[in-house]
Amino acid sequence: MIIDKSQISGTRFMFAIAFYLQSSALLTSFIAGVSEQESWIPVLFGILLSLPIIYMFRTFMVKFPDKNFLQVLEMTYGKVIGKIIGATYVWFFINVTSLNLLDLGDFTKLAILRQTPPILVTLLFILISVWAVRHGFNVVARYSSIFTIIEFSIVILSLILLANQIDLNNLLPAFQMPFYKYVQSTHIITTIPLGELVVFLMVTPCVKTISKQQATKYWFLGALMGFIVLLLVLIRDIAVLGNNLHLFTLPGMVSLRLVNLGEALSRIEIIFAVGLTLLLFFKITILLYVSTIAVAQLFGTTQYKNLALIIGIFVVFYSPTLYQNSVEHSNSARTIEPFVNGLFEVILPLLTLIIASILKLPKNKKNMLQKQEA
């Protein structure tokens, strides 16, 4: 059954992927604590490592063009096991949504509205996200194209304003840290920002029928745009802050604080706050949409609009309970989360794909395409 009947074009899908990846660019403090000044090396490796993973996601989209991921699970593993694995994915999606909402709440509490209880901010946010989700994926993704360009301009602007404080020597020396740190950082980068693209497997039915080549093109072009921004932001932070990088919880914010061109063009870290709000809003809305569709699929209903509000409120109250403080949050992000994410983003989809190929699914693919075109 088709839960959400809205359709988006391939280009909009591409921008959605790009914007999703850009959202993770501003939270580079995950790996800064591990690999400090050399964080750009694990990011490069992580990008290379994520290319086959993205290819795997694109294969899902090409093979099962009108089934979202939970439906694929049911087809592959049978109804019972499929629904059980689907339930774990529902847990995963809701968890990721809550973590991002927690990031937003923490950031507002730290830097912008320091005396406001963060739950007010997150509640208002979720209400708007729910409103967007109720109108279908078309509305959710429509946001992405123009804001990709805006965010890109903000990054370029910050590079220009910091040009006199950038010292590319801070990127050296390279390859001086013990080997396990590189492995750990690459693992973190591949699973936390880059692997979360797995959520786009749930929106496959909403993308208009596209050919194999186009699917590849949209996935990889979108990912490339995201990678460029991620690298630019990281290199800028390392070049400006140098060996201070790992001291700060929000390196991007600190970099923008140091802009001082004349008297007027200083203290522009509010641009960072605005950019982060835009990005996190999009990420949370998409994740909320995906969680809602997943729950609707799990329980076999098409009435996802009513579910959206319920899941939204649940996420608002669930997110502050996840960690006791942000130190625990960063600790878990460095140690436990990469493994949990890796299971859902890489291992389970890979297993599903292998089993699906063995079972020669989908059995009536030609019929499916014909039905869609009709």
Next chain:
Amino acid sequence: MNNIFKRILILFMVIVLLAMLGGCWDSKELNQLFVLTATALDVAKDPKKITVTLQTVNIPQGAGPSGGTKGSEASNGTDAVIILKTESVSLLEGIMTISRDSNRDVLFQHNQIRIIGKELAQKGVIKYLDMLMRDTDARLEVPLVIADGRADEVAYANLAQSTNSGLFLGGFFRDLSKICKEYNVRLIDFARMLLGESVAPIIPIIKLSGGKDKQEIQFIGMAVFKEGKMIGSIDAEETFGLIWSLGDVKNDSMLVREGEDNNAVLHIRNLKTKAEAELEKNGKVKITLDINMMAGLGEVYGFKDYNTEQLMAHLKKLAEERIKDRINDTLLVAKQMKADFFRFGNLIAKKYPKEWKRLKKRWEEELFMQVELNVKAKVKLPRPGEVVNTLEQEKKRDDNR
């Protein structure tokens, strides 16, 4: 019925939202604030405590949303600054005590300078900087400065050039940083030097001099730190050597002398330095500094026996020698102090990372002393200014006719 109910509900929500989102919660009027311009830290009589002095701008109590003209009447008889002072174990504790005992909130965003007294710097300064890095309000680009003497006297000072020494020092370092970035040591620069590879951080020193009313602040050099404690200082002349070796100096001036009667002042338009490090097998380090200076002629005394082209060539040579001598002298001072404030350690760490791991421990005590410095200076002196010959040269030419 339902429609009207819906409309009333929407109207109600709009009114509530307009009232709540107006943001009156956190409003702070100007007459309820102490606008902080300088922070000064000193030793206290109790050796475990420090004296925290906050210098704020005096905004007359009558000013604010109600009167403008009333305020100017009140300010005629009062000082321009209000000093808040306390003794406490840590910086934040001091600030909290001060805010508790005052009727206004302290606004940190306009803090222009942070002054640390010399004695406190010699005891060790790192632990007091934690709050400044952790707090969101405290800005990282505020310059640090050491006061030769007590920092609170600088805060109290009534200068000839400005009634508020904090604002004066803020502008002072802004101007200096246009000449060379290294003069302006912000908290983040200090942190970067502390965490650098065997590098001795430096902070500018200022001295307060003069009588009771018209005091003056002078830049007297740089304080050198090791392990967070001030171990010595270099004076303004020696600072030139450091600045010229770190490079990127604009719009400064250089004094060139030959003998007693011949002086020339050159305008440094641009001085750029490239530093290269070479590590030899036995651990010896050779540093080559390639200095390129573009200069203009500012003022000439004496040099009677030269005509213009000879003078320019001669001054070029003198300037190159002066750069070499100055940098070598300052390096000697650094070696005596066993403090690598030239940041040669960083150069070697970036170029020879594997060897640096082995040599790091020996750098400060041994290897830095054996650094061989090779200064290659190239000066370009294209323009003599508005006048072709000095008056003395003209007279001599006339006499010879």
